[in-house]
Amino acid sequence: MPALLLLLALACTGEGTGDPVRVHVPVGASFSQVADSLEAKGIVRAAPLFKLYARATGDAARVKPGTYAFRAGTGWKTVLHSLVSGDVLTDRIVIPEGWNLAGIAPRIAALTGQDADSILAMLTDSARARALGVPGPTLEGYLYPATYTFPIGVPADTIIARMVNTYRAVWTPERRARADSMGLDEREVVTLASIVEKEARIASEMPTIAAVYHNRLRIGMPLQADPTVQYALGVHRERLLYAAIDSVADNPYNTYRNRGLPPGPIASPSARAIDAVLAPDSARYLYFVARPDGSHVFTRSLAEHNRAKAAAQRERAAARNAAPRADTTGTP
Structure with a gap:
């Protein structure tokens, strides 16, 4: 004993x-x-x-x-x-703002040990989207960007549902009421917010960028949003040339060729981007051009826009010329 x-x-x-x-x-x-x-x-x-x-x-x-x-x-x-x-081991997954399903799928796959293609198939499955109450044929735009912690070994279904539920928590009754007052449904808000998210490099500019797109929609002007064309292309290009735009002329996400909103979101927007769409700036701007520092110049007329674009090009050229160059002469 x-x-x-x-x-x-x-x-x-x-x-x-x-x-x-x-x-x-x-x-x-x-x-x-x-x-x-x-x-x-x-x-x-x-x-x-x-x-x-x-x-x-x-x-x-x-x-x-x-x-x-x-x-x-x-x-x-x-x-x-x-x-x-339940002090289990956990893994963390980060979904950045403005990422689309093609970018998110590999991150979920890395957590679950599945291949990215099988995860992408889950994310684009219309039956799953319906079951999760998403107003669209896929989960594009509805996997909320955030940092998540999950127990090791958690199934992909649980991860996906958690991300959609986090989005649902953001889509509050107050935001829904605001959308209704603007004549917008949930999918339209998320679609426009995803474009604003992709365009903005400075969060404080989101309401002004949203205003530009609202103004264009109001007068029937094409959105001409580069991120939607890049979504149609399936690749990101720093400079979007007319040849690239023409190569996807028949794609419904080509907002240079098609008026109105594209068929759905192009990425997962943040709450800030959603709020920018629901509370846009009151300015009557119709154009904006990016500067080298990531900020934008907003203008009302095409003539003003062309001048701003030329100025931005000069800024970029000056920045390239001012950049230090590698010494290729060698040493004795």
Whole structure:
């Protein structure tokens, strides 16, 4: 009996030694299975006694599934505390603002161990979009950009649903009411917000960029939004030449050739971009051109726009000329 008490005392305490060892607790696993797995990996000793101890404390029925990490010889009390509290290993995934499904899919795939193409197929599945209550044929625009933490081994379905639910939390009754008052539905707001997100390099300019597009829509002028053409092309180009625009002339996302909004979002917009669409600047600008520093010059007439564009080109040329050049002469 003294030897047994000594064993129990030693087994219940201690931080363990060596490198952490991972143990996966499947959904529905019995505590007996969990204890045997822990013993097989050298984490606990005397599994039969460990099972009795866990049942005596009431912890055997409260273990949570997931992937855990313990050192060999970790005390029973410590192990059970982790298993009961669900102190599982986690991974983090960052979805930047303005990313589209083609960019998001590989990040989800890296977390789940699946290939990116299979994840992209899930994200573009119309049945899934309907099941998640998304107002469109795919999830483009509705995976909210944020930093997420998930337990290791979480299925892709859970990740995707969490991202859509986070978007849903952003689409508040107040924002919906504001959209209704403007004569816009949810998909139209998200579509325009995704364009604003892609155009803006400075967040404070979002309401003004949104105003330009609202003004163009109001007078029936094509949006002529470069990001929509790049979406149609499937690649990003720093300079969008007319040849590239013409190469996707029949694509519904070509807003140089088609009036009105494109069929749907081109990326996942932030709450700031959504709010910019719902509360645009009151300015009557119809044009804007990007400067080298990422800011924009906004103008009302085509003549003003052409002058601003020429000035921006001169700024870019001056910046290139001022940039230090590598010494190609060599050294003696």
